[in-house]
Amino acid sequence: MSANTDWESNEELQLFREYLRIPSVHPHPNYDGCLEFLKRQAKQLELPLAVYYPSNADNPVVVMTWIGLEPELPAVLLNSHMDVVPVFPENWTHPPFGADIDKQGRIYARGAQDMKCVGMQYLGAIRALKQSGSRFRRTIHISFVADEEMGGALGMRPFVHTDEFRALNVGFGLDEGLASPTDEFPVFYAERSVWRFYFKASGTAGHGSLLLPGTAGEKLNYIVGKMMELRRSQVLRLENNPELTIGDVTTVNLTRLSGGVQSNVVPPQLTACFDVRLALDVDHRQFEADMHRWIEEAGGGVELEYEHQRPRVEPTATDESNPFWMAFKSATDELGLDIKLQIFTGGTDSRYLRELGIPALGFSPMNNTPVLLHDHDEFLQADVYLRGIEIFKKIIKNVANV
Numbered sequence: 001m002s003a004n005t006d007w008e009s010n011e012e013l014q015l016f017r018e019y020l021r022i023p024s025v026h027p028h029p030n031y032d033g034c035l036e037f038l039k040r041q042a043k044q045l046e047l048p049l050a051v052y053y054p055s056n057a058d059n060p061v062v063v064m065t066w067i068g069l070e071p072e073l074p075a076v077l078l079n080s081h082m083d084v085v086p087v088f089p090e091n092w093t094h095p096p097f098g099a100d101i102d103k104q105g106r107i108y109a110r111g112a113q114d115m116k117c118v119g120m121q122y123l124g125a126i127r128a129l130k131q132s133g134s135r136f137r138r139t140i141h142i143s144f145v146a147d148e149e150m151g152g153a154l155g156m157r158p159f160v161h162t163d164e165f166r167a168l169n170v171g172f173g174l175d176e177g178l179a180s181p182t183d184e185f186p187v188f189y190a191e192r193s194v195w196r197f198y199f200k201a202s203g204t205a206g207h208g209s210l211l212l213p214g215t216a217g218e219k220l221n222y223i224v225g226k227m228m229e230l231r232r233s234q235v236l237r238l239e240n241n242p243e244l245t246i247g248d249v250t251t252v253n254l255t256r257l258s259g260g261v262q263s264n265v266v267p268p269q270l271t272a273c274f275d276v277r278l279a280l281d282v283d284h285r286q287f288e289a290d291m292h293r294w295i296e297e298a299g300g301g302v303e304l305e306y307e308h309q310r311p312r313v314e315p316t317a318t319d320e321s322n323p324f325w326m327a328f329k330s331a332t333d334e335l336g337l338d339i340k341l342q343i344f345t346g347g348t349d350s351r352y353l354r355e356l357g358i359p360a361l362g363f364s365p366m367n368n369t370p371v372l373l374h375d376h377d378e379f380l381q382a383d384v385y386l387r388g389i390e391i392f393k394k395i396i397k398n399v400a401n402v
């Protein structure tokens with residue numbers, strides 16, 4: 001029997017591929033298929049399942065629960081999101097919701113890495129643990145949320161503030177990480193704070209043939225210059241220290257410019273939008289004060305309007321003070337995994353747990369795999385997927401016995 005036939009007939013891979021074929025895709029994801037599929041999984045695993053709607057009827061949160069031997073202890077949450085980002089099928093060599101498997105065992109689908117893999121690996125690990133008769137001290141909740149790819153505003157973000165979430169009594173969470181093209185496995189313990197804001201500069205309007213004082217263009221030019229200085233300083237920090245990754249520095253990008261009415265008229269208002277991810281070492285109040293000082297120096301009359309201004313969130317401790325970290329680490333050590341602690345470059349639902357003071361780690365066990373999240377031809381190799389189930393078996397056993 002060839003490896004290919006093994007992969008085709010493997011039950012864990014069949015379930016993974018079935019889940020991948022459900023097109024829960026933005027911009028208007030329909031979760032009905034996921035719900036039906038997950039209800040079947042819960043039944044097969046003999047786990048109770050609950051569905052919550054923290055925002056509206058289109059955005060469910062599914063939670064399966066495996067009660068522990070000491071259910072009064074804070075529980076372990078294994079979280080994943082059901083939604084996936086849009087596809088451009090013309091750029092794919094396989095249908096993006098086909099879950100085709102090629103001769104090398106690569107399974108192609110949107111969500112193969114981000115992050116239907118992890119959700120199904122949790123279930124695969126729990127299936128194996130249940131079959132072996134294992135029981136653990138802590139209750140384990142396996143959650144499947146909506147809307148992560150849009151920032152979780154209709155999913156995890158409101159969910160963590162509901163009575164239903166509080167009743168889950170979560171003490172530790174696992175959520176998504178990233179693939180790694182090398183042997184290493186990145187583990188994410190923190191995220192930067194996303195700030196997105198508009199500088200709306202008002203100034204003297206008039207004819208384009210004059211040199212009017214206090215124009216919107218001059219003001220905006222001054223402020224954009226200051227933002228670009230900050231950007232350059234962070235580029236240098238990265239260049240000068242090979243130990244740093246992009247998650248360690250503040251990223252600054254000018255993302256939108258607008259304004260003007262006619263090409264020969266000095267406009268009354270011009271607007272610039274920035275996407276900034278504040279590094280963990282940035283004093284938020286100081287940064288805000290700096291921006292207001294630049295506005296004053298530019299001559300005033302500039303409104304600062306926030307689209308996002310996320311608070312600083314304490315990183316999850318990765319030392320003896322956090323027994324869940326110690327349990328996680330002993331599992332990956334026993335398996336001989338080469339893990340590397342990192343700060344996540346983007347945002348994940350982990351931040352909503354950390355904001356409540358709940359320790360959370362981001363981990364997707366996909367090494368020797370190109371990072372293809374949100375990319376065309378997203379794939380995960382079958383053996384990497386199956387190895388991930390083995391890895392989660394050990395991790396779940398350890399963290400649920402803390």
Ligand SMILES: [Zn+2]
Pocket residue numbers: 081114115148176
């Ligand atoms: Zn994701």
